Amino acid sequence: MEKEKIISILEEVMDPEIPVLSIADLGILRGVEILENEIRVTVTPTYSGCPAMDTIQEDIRSILLKNGFDKVKINLVLSPAWTSEWMTDSGREKLEAFGIAAPALNHSCTMAGTGTDEPGHCPLCHSENIEMISRFGSTACKALYRCLDCREPFDYFKCH
Ligand SMILES: [Zn+2]
Structure with a gap:
């Protein structure tokens, strides 16, 4: 099916900051719709104003163009806001294999500060x-642990 084909193409679009994670792994790819004369891709940025989002949009356009889809509309949806819980299990595994601790799953960051936002293990x-x-690692969304x-x-990819 066309839609599944498009989704599998988009699974090759990587996050510029964490090149082992695709936009599907991160959970920022929210949906694909095939309309009469365009493909609409819905994405939710991990952080509002995240500079990586521009790169991601360009990458979505160029990979679809390369596959023969030239009418593409990217729909940025900010609400509901992305949370690190949308990261897939395989995304979490890839992140840890890359040497970055995956975000806590106790929802401490989004649910009024219950629990702790820290990695479970090295x-x-x-x-x-x-x-x-340090509370801030190589980027603001990460913390540095030893x-x-x-x-x-x-x-550590902070919970969000
Ligand atoms: Zn260790």
């Missing part, structure tokens, strides 16, 4: 013996 050796080095067992520093 993505490299899975030790729970970790400490925070594993006290394997001694490696790692980024």
